[in-house]
Amino acid sequence: MRRFPIVELLVVAFAVALAIVGWQVDSYRYHLQPGIHAKSAPSELYARLSIRYSKPPIYEEEYSMQDVEGVSSFSYRIRSWNCKEITIKAPPAQIHDVSFFFGSLDQDGIWQLVNQPPLPDAVAHYTVYVKQLADYKEGQRTVTFTDPKYWATTAGRQYTIDLSKQNPNNLLSMNSTQRADKRYLQIVTDFREFGPEEFRSNVAAAQARARSSTCK
Secondary structure, eight states, rough: OOOOOHHHHHHHHHHHHHHHHHHHHHHHHHHHHHHHHHSSSEEEEEEEEEEESSSSSEEEEEEEEETTTTTTEEEEEEEEESSSSSEEEEEEESHHHHHHHHHHHTTTTGGGGGOOOOOOSEEEEEEOOOEEEEEEEEEEEEESSSSSHHHIIIEEEEEEEETTEEEEEEEEOOOEOOOOOOOHHHHHHHHHHHSSSHHHHHHHHHHHHHHHHOOO
């Protein structure tokens, strides 16, 4: 018996339609995978400022903040030379304080800071630590320095001379770079001003108690 062409055409059309639907599903899954991958990427932020003093009344201060998968926590700790340690902690919560704070540190140049040699008779030694884990990439930095106000405003110029290119006796032509960098003071200020009003008030009260050596 002779076949009708219309039947063959319908079969071919149905097969083509199935192929197109299958291609679209595969394409959708392919483009969806990066979004799923990014959504499951871990997100962790850590920041810490430690200040060690060489003279009374305060021996050490430490600000510590972290945000892990959107859950933030932060604390402040202070020790004086002759009384107990005081610690103020904010319970973990799904807030944006730490993530916004970390954004401020990034904008204010935390990743560009470098270690500075201790100044003579420095009364305080600063250590800043930051760590970020995002999109399966990790970065961290530890920077040490002493008087941040000095490095931000008073530090002089550093002179260099290339003996292979010019007369070493011509001091007027030496290259110079400005050593003062306001980012040191700004980063410390960011830590000092961090947190909601209640947290900052408790920090100020703890500092006052440490200075008066009445930590009872």
